[in-house]
Amino acid sequence: FNAALNDSTLFKFQGFINGEWVAADSGEEFDVINPANGECIAKVANLGASETQKAIVAAHEALEVWANITAKEKSIYLRKWYDLVIEHQNDLAHIMSLEQGKILSEALGEVIYGASYIEWFAEEAKRIYGDLLPSTTLNRRSLVMKQPIGVVAAITPWNFPTAMITRKVAPALAAGCAIVLKPAAETPLSALALAELAQRAGIPKGLFSVIPGTDAVAIGEQLTSHKLVKKVTFTGSTRVGKLLMAQSAQTVKRTSMELGGNAPVLVFSDADIDKAVEGTFAAKFRNAGQTCICANRLLVHASVYDEFVTKLTEKVSHFVLGNGMEASSTMGPLITNDAVENVSDLVADAVGKGATVNIGGAAREGEGYFYQPTVICGLDQTMRLSKEEVFGPVAPVFKFESDDEAIAMANDTEFGLAAYIFTNDQSRCWRVSERLEYGMVGVNETAISSEMIPFGGIKESGQGREGSKYGLDDYLETKYICLGNI
Numbered sequence: 001f002n003a004a005l006n007d008s009t010l011f012k013f014q015g016f017i018n019g020e021w022v023a024a025d026s027g028e029e030f031d032v033i034n035p036a037n038g039e040c041i042a043k044v045a046n047l048g049a050s051e052t053q054k055a056i057v058a059a060h061e062a063l064e065v066w067a068n069i070t071a072k073e074k075s076i077y078l079r080k081w082y083d084l085v086i087e088h089q090n091d092l093a094h095i096m097s098l099e100q101g102k103i104l105s106e107a108l109g110e111v112i113y114g115a116s117y118i119e120w121f122a123e124e125a126k127r128i129y130g131d132l133l134p135s136t137t138l139n140r141r142s143l144v145m146k147q148p149i150g151v152v153a154a155i156t157p158w159n160f161p162t163a164m165i166t167r168k169v170a171p172a173l174a175a176g177c178a179i180v181l182k183p184a185a186e187t188p189l190s191a192l193a194l195a196e197l198a199q200r201a202g203i204p205k206g207l208f209s210v211i212p213g214t215d216a217v218a219i220g221e222q223l224t225s226h227k228l229v230k231k232v233t234f235t236g237s238t239r240v241g242k243l244l245m246a247q248s249a250q251t252v253k254r255t256s257m258e259l260g261g262n263a264p265v266l267v268f269s270d271a272d273i274d275k276a277v278e279g280t281f282a283a284k285f286r287n288a289g290q291t292c293i294c295a296n297r298l299l300v301h302a303s304v305y306d307e308f309v310t311k312l313t314e315k316v317s318h319f320v321l322g323n324g325m326e327a328s329s330t331m332g333p334l335i336t337n338d339a340v341e342n343v344s345d346l347v348a349d350a351v352g353k354g355a356t357v358n359i360g361g362a363a364r365e366g367e368g369y370f371y372q373p374t375v376i377c378g379l380d381q382t383m384r385l386s387k388e389e390v391f392g393p394v395a396p397v398f399k400f401e402s403d404d405e406a407i408a409m410a411n412d413t414e415f416g417l418a419a420y421i422f423t424n425d426q427s428r429c430w431r432v433s434e435r436l437e438y439g440m441v442g443v444n445e446t447a448i449s450s451e452m453i454p455f456g457g458i459k460e461s462g463q464g465r466e467g468s469k470y471g472l473d474d475y476l477e478t479k480y481i482c483l484g485n486i
């Protein structure tokens, strides 16, 4: 497929360690599958523990090189990387759509969104400030400086194969760290293309290595146990996040975790229903429902429930499922057949307990891993859909009668990433936003993310923030220096 790229050398299928493209020590390769048709699009080097160790050691050595480069120069390197990503946006989108399945326009949107983190942290690299504190005695001065935490290990998921990487790699490099990345085995090609562009930008060798591989346990164990790694940053499931935190505890590594979500959308009786439907639609079905801030539970006031459901169902009926590379497609496949089965099980559970399917409600027959966009009603708290993250194009609509009930339902989950509310009542905006136990709340808006905001969750959705002026903190240590007897 690389013939279709403007720059076919962006198609990389080896690991990237210390500035070199490498085969696996074992010589093994693994298949990258196009989820739209099940075809193998590439065979990629299957790296493991030994290569991970080499990348960590190289990263540690590269720290010294990076420490001798000024903040301004680091910023210039990052900016160059950003420019290259933008220049090659169409190729990167093409690669992403093939390996991940999302439609090309969404893939392009992600490349630009992902690049914005590089641009942002190129700017922030020059704004890492310290402090001069008041002292307890006249003959001393108390200083605070920020220093890079050191070697960072990053593990990323398949749902945003570019943005989840730039969000970690750009702040790490801006802070003066070096980073070893293990991308999801489903989507290594986007990560490797980013590494190629980072190298072209002149970012010194060893600072950013990529370990593609299917043995996540072996690679993860190295990344979380190696003494030279000082921080682990992860985006993925809560189950794996907890495991990585436990493993990292043995050497007291810092961790940043961006884990599962179970985002509620609260639609109050005074809401603009058309806006609520539009916002919910976008938040629910983006990336075929496979984002951690996807609307997962739609909680709608009884007085507007029927209108909301009718309008949402009408909008959903226009989706065209298909290969993301085809212009006519408005929704791509899910990532794997297992993903389709998980969604099918959740819908079957609800239907078995009395829910009704308004539209969709089944996998699509034929090639590829497609599930029909679905609206399902008549749900209650006994159904798995009320508790579990769907990660597919299924919109479960619940009914509520009072604000207190809606807030209680919204908070009745171990997750706390994003929540959305639709209301035109100013005081309700404040009251409800403050009571929602979530790291991010969208009021009359569901497209809430950008490089300029702190993205992250509370409760079992994680810790740490990505993007914004807060996003560098996760990669910096605070050092206090006492100048005495002066």
Ligand code: ADP
Pocket: 155, 156, 157, 158, 159, 182, 183, 184, 185, 216, 217, 219, 220, 221, 235, 236, 237, 238, 240, 241, 243, 244
């Ligand atoms: P998802 O549902 O998005 O696949 P996962 O948490 O399983 O969520 O995967 C996210 C990332 O974590 C992927 O890169 C995957 O390979 C990696 N991963 C999965 N299991 C482990 C593990 N035991 N140790 C380290 N990384 C893991």
